Amino acid sequence: xxxxERHQKILDRLKNRKSISVLELAGELHTGEATxxxxxxxxxxxxxxxxxxxxxMPVNALVSEIxxxxxxADQKTAKxxxxxxxxxxxxxxxxxxxxxxxxxxRLVPLLKTKTNLTIFSNGVRTCLMLADISKIRVYGTxxxxxxxxxxxxxxxxxxxxxxxxxxxxxxxCKSLSIDHGLTDLxxxxxxxxxxxxxxxxxxxxxxxHTKFNQTTSFHIADWDKIDRLITDxxxxxxxxxxxxxxxxxxLWPAISDF
Amino acid sequence: xxxxERHQKILDRLKNRKSISVLELAGELHTGEATxxxxxxxxxxxxxxxxxxxxxMPVNALVSEIxxxxxxADQKTAKxxxxxxxxxxxxxxxxxxxxxxxxxxRLVPLLKTKTNLTIFSNGVRTCLMLADISKIRVYGTxxxxxxxxxxxxxxxxxxxxxxxxxxxxxxxCKSLSIDHGLTDLxxxxxxxxxxxxxxxxxxxxxxxHTKFNQTTSFHIADWDKIDRLITDxxxxxxxxxxxxxxxxxxLWPAISDF
DNA sequence: ACGTTTTTAAACATATATGAACATAGAAAT
DNA sequence: ATTTCTATGTTCATATATGTTTAAAAACGT
Numbered sequence: 335x336x337x338x339e340r341h342q343k344i345l346d347r348l349k350n351r352k353s354i355s356v357l358e359l360a361g362e363l364h365t366g367e368a369t370x371x372x373x374x375x376x377x378x379x380x381x382x383x384x385x386x387x388x389x390x391m392p393v394n395a396l397v398s399e400i401x402x403x404x405x406x407a408d409q410k411t412a413k414x415x416x417x418x419x420x421x422x423x424x425x426x427x428x429x430x431x432x433x434x435x436x437x438x439x440r441l442v443p444l445l446k447t448k449t450n451l452t453i454f455s456n457g458v459r460t461c462l463m464l465a466d467i468s469k470i471r472v473y474g475t476x477x478x479x480x481x482x483x484x485x486x487x488x489x490x491x492x493x494x495x496x497x498x499x500x501x502x503x504x505x506x507c508k509s510l511s512i513d514h515g516l517t518d519l520x521x522x523x524x525x526x527x528x529x530x531x532x533x534x535x536x537x538x539x540x541x542x543h544t545k546f547n548q549t550t551s552f553h554i555a556d557w558d559k560i561d562r563l564i565t566d567x568x569x570x571x572x573x574x575x576x577x578x579x580x581x582x583x584x585l586w587p588a589i590s591d592f
Numbered sequence: 593x594x595x596x597e598r599h600q601k602i603l604d605r606l607k608n609r610k611s612i613s614v615l616e617l618a619g620e621l622h623t624g625e626a627t628x629x630x631x632x633x634x635x636x637x638x639x640x641x642x643x644x645x646x647x648x649m650p651v652n653a654l655v656s657e658i659x660x661x662x663x664x665a666d667q668k669t670a671k672x673x674x675x676x677x678x679x680x681x682x683x684x685x686x687x688x689x690x691x692x693x694x695x696x697x698r699l700v701p702l703l704k705t706k707t708n709l710t711i712f713s714n715g716v717r718t719c720l721m722l723a724d725i726s727k728i729r730v731y732g733t734x735x736x737x738x739x740x741x742x743x744x745x746x747x748x749x750x751x752x753x754x755x756x757x758x759x760x761x762x763x764x765c766k767s768l769s770i771d772h773g774l775t776d777l778x779x780x781x782x783x784x785x786x787x788x789x790x791x792x793x794x795x796x797x798x799x800x801h802t803k804f805n806q807t808t809s810f811h812i813a814d815w816d817k818i819d820r821l822i823t824d825x826x827x828x829x830x831x832x833x834x835x836x837x838x839x840x841x842x843l844w845p846a847i848s849d850f
Numbered sequence: 851a852c853g854t855t856t857t858t859a860a861a862c863a864t865a866t867a868t869g870a871a872c873a874t875a876g877a878a879a880t
Numbered sequence: 881a882t883t884t885c886t887a888t889g890t891t892c893a894t895a896t897a898t899g900t901t902t903a904a905a906a907a908c909g910t
Contacts, residue, residue: 353597356867366889371868386594387867387896458720458732465716465739474716474744476734476752481723486732490755494734494748595897614857624899629858645857645906 340365341373348383348392355389379549413440415566415587416540420504423538423562423585426450428501431530432460434485434523435506437540439463445470454498456491456526458484473498480522487522495529503534506541509548512576516554524552536561543567557582598623599631606641606650613647670800670824671698673845677822678762678798681843684708686759689788690718692743692781693764695798697721703728712756714749714784716742731756738780745780753787761792764799767806770834773814775807782810794819801825815840 340363347362348354359370378385383392416437421444424430428448432438434457442463445451449469455461456475464472477491505527507516516539518524531537531554539560546569557580564585569577577584593601598621605620606612617628636643641650674695679702682688686706690696692715700721703709707727713719714733722730735749763785765774774797776782789795789812797818804827815838822843827835835842 352600353594367867368869368890369888372888375869384596386596388594391594391596458716458723461716461737462742465737465742468739472737472739473748474732474734474737476732476744476748479719479723479730479732481726481730484720484723486734490731490734490752494752497748625857626859626900627898630898633859 340369341377344370344373344377344390345382348390351392353386353389353391358389413437413542413566416542416564417441417444419564419585419587420538420540421445421447423564424448424451424502428452429454429498431455431495431498431500431503431505431534433457433503433505433527433530434460434483435540437506437542438504441504441540442467454495454500456486456495458486475526478522480520483520483523485523487520487526491526492529495526495533498533500530500534502536502538503530504538504540505530506539506545507554508545509550510541510545511547511549512557512573514549514553515556516560517548517550518552518554519550521552524554527554531555531559538562538564540564543569546573593621593623595631598627599635602628602631602635602648603640606648609650611644611647611649616647671695673824674798674800674822675699675702677843677845678796679703679705681796681820681822682706682709682760686710687712687756689713689753689756689758689761689763689792691715691761691763691785691788692718692741693798695764695800696762699762699798700725712753712758714744714753716744733784736780738778741778741781743781745778745784749780749784750787753784753791756791758788758792760794760796761788762796762798763788764797764803765812766803767808768799768803769805769807770815770831772807772811774812774818776810776812777808779810782812785812789813789817796820796822798822801827804831 343363344359347359356367356370356374360367363370374383374385374390377383378390383390413436417440420441424445426448427450429452432441432453432455434455439457439460442460445464446467452471452473453464454473454475455464456477458479461472461474464470475486475491475494477486477494478488480487507527508518510516518527537560539562541563543566560580560582562583562585563577566587568586569584574584601621602617605617614625614628614632618625621628632641632643632648635641636648641648671694675698678699682703684706685708687710690699690711690713692713697715697718700718703722704725710729710731711722712731712733713722714735716737719730719732722728733744733749733752735744735752736746738745765785766776768774776785795818797820799821801824818838818840820841820843821835824845826844826846827842832842
């Protein structure tokens with residue numbers, strides 16, 4: 335049996351179930367566990383299913399994004415580290431664009447240390463948190479509301495971003511790859527981030543280390559669009575060399591240990 | 593069973609309950625207490641439930657996250673009465689505009705009884721509550737965020753409303769007067785409501801009885817722009833005569849006592 | 851306020867799952 | 881026929897998940 339044929343069978347089996355195990359698949363498809371794991375890794379990478387320990391779950395948006403939220407909760411300190419570095423790159427009187435990601439959201443409380451900021455965001459939670467800081471002018475993009483991420487996307491959001499020019503934008507994404515650049519699971523979010531970057535003089539990417547060397551369905555940008563990358567762990571030498579070549583400034587917490 | 597799958601089950605179980613205990617979950621899901629505690633910690637960390645001693649409570653995360661303002665607390669039954677009447681004027685497949693007022697907000701939970709609605713709103717809380725009802729397409733206007741009302745106003749909001757045509761709009765206001773029509777305390781909110789009315793085939797005003805015979809600074813509209821008025825008490829004869837002359841349909845709760 | 855009981859979170863132990871490295875076999879290309 | 885490539889299996893160090901124990905914290909009854 336060819337891999338592609340098996341991939342299809344795996345997806346078929348998963349369609350009618352809420353989950354399936356590696357062992358189960360290995361048995362039914364008469365192949366080894368390693369093979370199944372490799373298959374699942376590919377399918378998960380393509381966004382066709384969600385990997386779990388011991389098996390996989392279908393990615394019916396509803397089901398899949400919740401576990402992702404949970405997984406993200408683990409990275410709590412990572413995101414705080416990132417935010418602490420990021421706040422140092424922001425200056426008084428700037429106009430910023432913030433995306434709707436939870437990583438960027440962590441930056442919001444720290445913004446109260448700056449004065450006279452103007453901030454645009456498509457994140458409902460981001461806007462809500464910013465509303466507490468009265469000295470910041472906050473603009474929401476509006477647009478279609480994505481329920482699971484509580485963010486505005488689509489034509490309305492794109493049009494809103496189109497009307498402005500920002501000094502900086504801070505964005506995150508689901509996955510990073512040297513070959514494929516930044517990618518995301520949602521086409522609307524990807525489009526919007528593309529626009530955000532285009533309308534900003536400087537682009538900073540905030541991502542924790544778990545996002546490296548992964549690819550998801552929708553392309554956001556290539557590395558030449560990124561000015562600065564802030565993460566929670568020192569990237570490996572391959573990445574550092576690559577990022578230097580692409581003229582991306584890289585910041586991670588250890589850098590302050592000198 | 594995988595952690596992610598169990599997380600989902602925990603959330604499912606919690607959906608229909610006011611609380612659930614660790615022991616109960618451990619029993620039903622055939623796993624140890626420690627595991628459940630670890631799960632709950634993660635889910636709570638992700639904001640998907642609230643931890644209690646011995647168990648967990650559902651946290652309608654989106655809504656409860658926002659402290660309900662004092663304004664919303666009083667006139668509670670009045671606004672519920674109004675919402676109950678208003679929902680009967682809404683039909684499946686309609687496109688609605690809702691303003692950001694707390695009176696109109698009370699209408700949102702009742703919208704789940706309708707199908708295929710498309711809703712535009714400038715209220716952040718309105719959008720958040722609507723996000724819970726997955727079968728509704730929700731569009732936020734975006735614009736400058738007014739902190740105290742958590743609503744979007746200004747050019748961005750006006751431009752967003754300008755792009756649409758709605759079947760109905762539901763708006764409220766600070767004060768009503770026979771001579772001066774509808775008025776509000778905020779110039780931006782007034783402008784926006786004017787635009788909302790202009791872009792709707794039918795305009796319904798939701799106001800409790802305390803708003804009658806008052807005037808505030810900014811003019812929203814005269815009575816000829818209003819198609820229907822829903823309130824919580826029968827207006828006096830002067831008002832009834834006037835509203836009849838202006839061809840405004842008036843609804844109040846007593847009307848259903850027949 | 852006090853002591854008792856329950857609940858919790860951290861530390862540890864164990865079992866299972868994972869991905870990387872390597873090896874092998876068969877298919878495709880030369 | 882030989883080489884190259886791909887798919888698969890095997891092994892192993894590591895990561896993850898769960899259960900168990902224990903000390904501290906919180907809730908409770910008196």
